[in-house]
Amino acid sequence: MEGSRERTPHSGGVKRRSKSQSYRRSIRTCFGVASGLSLTPALTARRMNICRKAPKSQNITEKVKPEHLALLVKTEWQLSYVTPLYQFRHTQLKTYARQLSAFIAAEKQQGLAVEVGGLQNTFKVSFSVLQGLAETNDDPETVLIQVVTGLGRGRFSSRFRLHFVILSLFLLKVQSKPMFARQEDPPKTVWSGWLSCINGNPEYLQSLPKDFTCLPLFCSKGAEGLSSLVKSWLQRTFDCCFGPLDINQTTLQWLAALWTNCHMETNIQKLKMIWTLPVVPPLQVTYTVDSDDALELWRSTRESSAEKSRGAEDEVCIDFSEVTRFMQGLMSHFYRHFRVDLSAGELNQVSSALGSAKLNGKIKISSSRYLISIFSLLTECALLKMPI
């Protein structure tokens, strides 16, 4: 399911060709997209930001329900990107839940591997909206539908008007209920996933035709078999494509720097980085830096950067060259002691008290305070990685 796999060079931004305008044609040919693209002046060229705002600690418990937040944090999610969904209606969530349950049941009967919990279990799907994670205020027509699952009663608020669906976030939960369970047994969630778009590039989003809903970031947790079933149902129903979202070297370095920056407000305890060196047998290097020292190093790389506006602290922008200098400082300290060049290897994982990110596309956010910032970064990566 992969489009062209791009390696973002360290030196900064990547210019992407803009997307072709006729989506209906290109969705199905997402494999051979590169040849079909052409530069359309009307659409924006999207590129990886080389300049970012420093993430601020946000208390989003006022915007998002605490129980929803609890579902998202302290869990490791596997990331994928997904192309815009065609004719996705926030009004049809119940229908979708029913359809997906039926689909999973049908596939299971055919013997496809859904090994979770044994053959006796029946799966019940619920679609719900996690309101409040929206960031941009272009048009705050937030979805007002609530889908309540569980014992078959759903409330349905029919007021909706969608212009931009940048603002919503969906949670899919697959629950498994053993066939002979007693009434009191609570259903167990065996798989969950959510689709989101946080701080998506407004020009791109506005350029989408009306019928398309852009929720490029797909996070999943649970049995691989169920993940592929859910993905294939979504692909069939909404004519979209999925692909793995690896967190590349650049993004990992961004996270290392951003998390260190967060230490100014929230104690990150330690900055831990894991490299692998390409020797036989492979050598893993776990480099853990005390958070105060990491912050001092980070600050020193920022001070030496000439174009700094001292006045407006709020809008302080972090440039990727500062991130590079920070990483180089860490690697040179390492080299001074071990005379081993870490850049010969690959950065696999970055973690701190605020979360962890792995090269194979697994992310965990431990604190809801920085959820928005991190997922904005990931949304950007997803939008970049999408083939159209």
Place this chain on the structure above:
Amino acid sequence: MDNLAKHLLQRLMRRIPASMLQSTLDKWGRLTAEKRKSLDFTQSKLTITQELVALCEESELTVKHITELEMIYVTENPNQGMWHTFQLLDPEDDAHSVELMQFKEQFKSHLSELKRNVSVKIKKHTDEAVWIRVAWGDGLSRPNHLKATYVVHYLQTPYVFVNALSSKNKPLLLQALTLSTKHQQIKAANLSGQKLTALRDLLMRQYQQVFPTKYPSPLPESDQSISKLRIEKVQAEASANRHRMAGETFGDGMLPALQSAFFQLETKFKDPTNEAMTQRDEPFICSVKFSSSNLLESLRHCASSGIASTPVTPLLSSIPLKGRNYFVITNNVPNA
């Protein structure tokens, strides 16, 4: 056979992999050949365990016999759990003449003086290693055979390897060891890992050493060929040098399978491109852990491929040279 013995046997059977059951039971020798033949090893482990328990009950075996079986299994498969190394220091005059019987008696008596209700078993393995199994009790309770400590010591060497020792019992064990081997002190040797064989081979240098020579290869003939060949020659020379230095540092052939090394660094940050950090007085605190399925081979490959600059830094070469894998480095002085 009391409940404890049964429980111990069942636990032990879960630990021993199916493939090793038959040979371990044969070595044990507590069941007659007939009884052993009656066991069908093609059955599930659960079934075999049940039959074995029945056989042991018939033969009226006790906890003592089961612990023997455990010891045989652990001795044959020592690369489990976490082994920590200790080094005996300041030997007395007659330390080198301590032989097995004397050591056994002394150790048992010292340990039982220090703590009542300990159960000690000592055995000499074929490779000159003395294996000790200690089950700890205290004044009020019987020895706990489910959490026994294992100790391996090679007489006439200062090294002791210990597995599964609680901090409560540590000083007692160490004192008993020191006294019975006629030394004055014992200290942690900063070498730990899962594979006992790797730790042992590393410390006792049971691998192929490469000694530096002044003229590693026969003197080359002067070669007046074209410049491309000269470039290849220079590269080949550089590569040969790297390989040689890598071998001299880490050894040749198969290396002991050490799996990790840990460095706690508390040194100053020095970088000519970063004035602010270089002028700091406080140390830059960080830690580095190297891990691999065979660390020494990985490091040797780093050196020979150029990922690690040669000559290899003393921090890394200390691992094989000093036989350590835990280091605290302070104040710009390596190997503080």
